[in-house]
Amino acid sequence: MRRAFWRSLQLRVVTSTMVVSMAVVAVLGVFLDQQINTSVLNARLRAAMSEAQADRIAVLGFLSQPAGEPAKQSGDAGKSLQSGGDSPLSQATTALANRAGSASRYSVIICNRKLPGACFGTTNIDERAVTDKMRADVVKQEPGKNSLWYGDLHYKGGSEPIPGLVLGARLDTTGAPQVHNEYEIYHLIPLNEEEKTLNAVRQMLVVVGVALVLLLAAIASLVTRQVVTPVRLTRQAAERLAAGRLDERLKVRGEDDLARLAASFNEMAANLALKIHQLEELSQVQRQFVSDVSHELRTPLTTVRMAADLLYDAREDFDPMAARSAELMQNQLERFESMLADLLEISRYDAGAATLDIDSVDIRDVVLRAVADSEALAERHSTRFDLRLPGEPCMAEVDSRRVERILRNLLFNAIEHGEGRDIVVSVGADRDAVAVAVRDHGVGLKPGEENMVFDRFWRADPSRARTIGGTGLGLAISREDAMLHGGWLQAWGMPGEGSQFRLSLPRVAGAELRGSPLPLVPPEVEMRRTWRGQMTPVLTPAAVDGGHDAD
Template sequence: MRWISLRLRLMLVFALVALAAAVSASAIAYWLNRDAVLTRTQDAALDDFRKSLQDNTGSLPLAPTCQELQAAADRMAGTSQKYEVLLIGKARGGADCAAPSNRDLFTLKVVPRSLQAAVERERRTDESNRYPYHLYWQRITLDGKPYLVGGAKVIGGGPTGYLLKSLENERADLNSLAWSLGIATGLALIGSALLAQAAASTVLRPVQRLGDAARRLGEGKLDTRLQVSGTDELADLSRTFNRTAEALQKRVEELSAREAASRRFVADMSHELRTPLTAITAVTEVLEDEADNLDPMIAPAVQLVVSETRRLGTLVENLMEVTRFDAGTARLVLDDVDVADQVTACIDARAWLDAVEVDAERGIVARLDPRRLDVILANLIGNALKHGGSPVRVSVRESGESLRIDVRDHGPGIPEDVLPHVFDRFYKASASRPRSEGSGLGLSIALENAHIHGGGITAANHPEGGAVFTLTLPRDAAALAEGGDRTDGTARDGAAPDSAQENGQ
């Protein structure tokens, strides 16, 4: 069903209610007037006919001639009521005689048989019925025109008289009334439409303002407020909206302040850790060089210190990169990159050539940030090697202005409850993993690096087994890099290229 606006629905409801009311009122008025007009006309005609029948047949002999009946019928038809008369009686000699005032229009065939039977039927007289014969009437249609037919039998053996009165004037008056009522109904419908338009504007204008304000509030304009006037329900709703927006603004400001403080804390902590970490790293490198000359009892401890120091260094670099993404200061440093060479270089630099298969055509060149692309590939491939199953296959495909890189392993796949969280920060699929397996930032950083290029990463399970991560990037990220610093290399202080992350599986 096609969507209908609230304004149109209000107008339709107003119009339907007005139409129903106008039609009902017009129909009632029409039938009341019709009944009144017809009743008045027929009562006047029947009363005049009864009196005229008594006056004109009372002086006739018991067996009048046809000429006498005809003369009586002509006299009866000459009244102001303008009806035709038909007198039927026994003439002298016992023959039946019919005397119509208009032979072409009014004959006994015009009178319905049911009316003739009712008129001729003699009723028993008693206290409740003093006369054996009564006056009866019926409305009929002749040649499409309405008529009133009435009849009565003269008591005491007199003739039977019938009248035929045209109701054409009454029908014309009723038709005029019907047209007038129809016009009044149309005017009422137009008036209701105008009234509905005014009512809809009055009611919907505050609703529209409220909708616009809610839309602006949803867009992040938390200082949006409504001007309140009046004391009706819409005014109360506007006040409630203002109070809600004010409370939301305060809450968001509090949360934003806390988030900013947390980012500053992480950034400051990371920067403060770099100085002592540099010194510790230098010491561990000396210890690692002298590992062969150390006491065998001390060598394992030295190796542990070296590995944990490197892990701490990686964590600090990752935290600093995350802080840049959160602060919006991360920038692209673009260059023309042969994607196949970039994938091969990433794998070769980390000595993964024996464990990774590459399916990439040479000559696929994209304008990207090579350092950030290396970080993405290192995280995805390293994650597959740690938590998937060999061999890991990397395939590169181009589609129009887009670039697609699939990293698939042959391991057990990713549990369904883990899939929605593989890119969450500090998320690990198993809380029982040893600390050396990582901090849970690698895939998150890879996703942020894809986003800053205008691309994305998805994770899924391959139908034939294993997990597959799909990286999608534009062939040219220059538009996204506009306005940023492309040459100073500040964006190169991010995650270390070999910081593969294992929070995906």
């Protein structure tokens, strides 16, 4: 899923749009919910406060009547929390019950704090709805000033409490001095209908929010699809063009930016195909030229070689100057023959005409023959070979002539750059592969040169005098020989540490090479790296003082 997310621009755009839309809709939904909630509760509170003020005036009217006077209002008797007969408080409760109409609007409880338990209420309201804390808060307030609470309302016979609003106040007896100031009146307004309304609004907000997010995601998908589809087609066309299908072109529709992109791509592809065609023709001409010249030079070279051999054999009859000339001509002819052989070999690889003559051989024998061919050159450079061969046969299906040529090129290169130090030749084998490593302790390679060393005609140091004549194609041909076997030819080197070249070949011809039995980095170098990484610098007192440690 993570890979699909990062590979699909359309999926990322749609996902980002959905995430941002969800955040915006959530914030907007919470804001709207709070505003609607506040508006509904404030409207209910204003209505309740207006009704509470009118009820308090009516109650004062009843309480200010002389005892025993009949009530001014008639109607069904309200159910009291505490029976009170025809007292003014009971009459006031009955009148408020008629005024409220039903418990769904509001209920009223009137208490006398001088008489514990003397509370009268409308409908079937339970006295637990008014808590001791509410009564204590009302007593602290000035007469006529409302105290407000939100909580649960309890009714007699009700199974579950109902969320509601409670308004409590002491009766303001300023206009009725005959009424004592110890009466408290509580209005209990149920909010279950408002809660249902708010829940319905919240559900609607959720449904609308989800629909809006999905709609925005669909719009983003549609818009990005119009952009991504041409880009995807361009990417596919570029991949086919990179794979060699130079006739690949895009369809141009319209005149917008994407259409101009397709037109530019087609123009680029046409120019690229033309340049590649021109380069192929030039390369073909160059390869043909090298091949023709190499073949044509063989005939005159053979004639010159025969004459040079006669002169070289008779050099003892010449004067010293002529004898030396005959020797120089012989040496240069051998060098020229080697250069011509390299040019012919590289032309065969360029033409795809190189083939293998497979045979099952012991790699140790191939290494020994290559070392024997290099002994004379090594002696002239005061170099010795350190052979590290396994005791068991290392059989492999290879073209021994080409493998031997690879090893000779590696040995000649090691002698050339080994600075006269010993050259270590190691052979290793496992179940699937064989390997030969040639290690010198010369100037080494700079970072990045381990790949350039196999390029044609490349030299690590152009100012360095070449002591062994050659075309500069030896390592390039060696790499082609290794690749023809399905193997690897790799290089490692560090300035001052020397270099190492490793040839790895599969034991069975045509098998895939998965690893090498020999390391590319010499073990002693890897060990020094590990040792240095594990060492912790320690400052001695002498070093701190600027002195020298004792030997």
